[in-house]
Amino acid sequence: MSLRHAVLGLIVEVPGCSGYDLLKIFDLSLGHVWAATQSQVYGELAKLTADGLIEVTSEGPRGRKEYAATPAGRDELRRWLTETEPKPVSRDEGILRVFFLGTVAAERATDYLRAQAAAADRGHEELVALENSLDWHRGGMAGYGHIALEYGKRFMAMRREWAEWAVEQLQERSEQPPA
Amino acid sequence: MSLRHAVLGLIVEVPGCSGYDLLKIFDLSLGHVWAATQSQVYGELAKLTADGLIEVTSEGPRGRKEYAATPAGRDELRRWLTETEPKPVSRDEGILRVFFLGTVAAERATDYLRAQAAAADRGHEELVALENSLDWHRGGMAGYGHIALEYGKRFMAMRREWAEWAVEQLQERSEQPPA
DNA sequence: TTGAGCATGTAACACGTTACATGATTTC
DNA sequence: GAAATCATGTAACGTGTTACATGCTCAA
Secondary structure (H helix, E strand, C coil), X not given: CHHHHHHHHXXXXXXXXXHHHHHHHHHHCHHHCECCCHHHHHHHHHHHXXXXXXXXXXXXXXXXXXXXXXXXXXXXXXXXXXXXXXXCCCECHHHHHHHHHHHCCHHHHHHHHHHHHHHHHHHHHHHHHHHHHCCCCCCHXXXXXXXXXXXXXXXXXXXXXXXXXXXXXXXXXXHCCCC | CHXXXXXXXXXXXXXXXXXXXXXXXXXXXXHHCECCCHHHHHHHHHHHHHCCCEEEEEECHHXXXXXXXXXXXXXXXXXXXXXXXXXXXXXXXXXXXXXXXXXXXHHHHHHHHHHHHHHHHHHHHHHHHHHHHCCCCCCHHHHHHHHXXXXXXXXXXHHXXXXXXXXXXXXXXXXXXXX
């Protein structure tokens, strides 16, 4: 149920935000680690409200609803962070495909891996651009956001290096075919 | 629709396998990059058969059904590998939580990051054990499986290093509090 | 006054998880 | 003959995606 906690967490950190505000945060930064659609966000806000973890604190123009966490909501966020274990990542389509590269010509396989290296490089650049576009001040979400961003950069760099290494491996193999 | 292609790909690479055999492969290795449950696998086999991408080649004892890919199935796998782009990973609960570490005491945050480092270390060890337990011969899925396994090891090592770096960052900050 | 952006919500469908349900074969 | 393992399938429920649907407000 991570979407629930992503939404709850944002409302704890950004009190007075609306579904629309949340959506912008998902698009800009949080969505890199936990994607969410508009439907999901509004649906989860309704459920969290029904469960008493958040509440509408004011209603603005255009039907805007601003939310804040209740004490029960803050407890639930703390419980999630300190008493439960995160589920390890178990789906990566880019790596899944590697298992099946043996079914296509070796050139197609290296094409694929080079494309993956380029995609990782673009991902890295996007994160650097994001880093420069936000004027972080230390402490609060900004401080931890910076740590998450560093993770993203290391992730992209690792993927690029791995894909380049894999291309080299395949080239070595084709130069000296199996005994 | 990656599950579909994971199942199809396995049937191309391991002709004559059954749903039960596939399930063992998911548990042992493929599941690290694309998790699937028993229900999903049997359901997908039925759909792939209905769509003419695979077919039952023989029926064994205990109702065992062995599958092989049809030409249409092999085409579809190739099309997926060469003409579509993999969807980037966009859900990582372990990193999502980092965004909200500002809501708990700094000690809880370092506890969390240290636990993440330890989990990555265990993950790395598991992959090394897996590598040693399989007697790979070069070429075919084994060759590419080795490349995927190398990715897993680099991923786990990167995560451990990042989490350790993050703990150090937080300690530096607490030693010299913000100006 | 018109268009961009703010703002929310619902419905249909696809995908994933858990639990249930059943039975055949092999091994001890 | 009991237990382990092989082997398949379904039902209920939860989560996620896409598309539709609507309307307000502000600035140019």
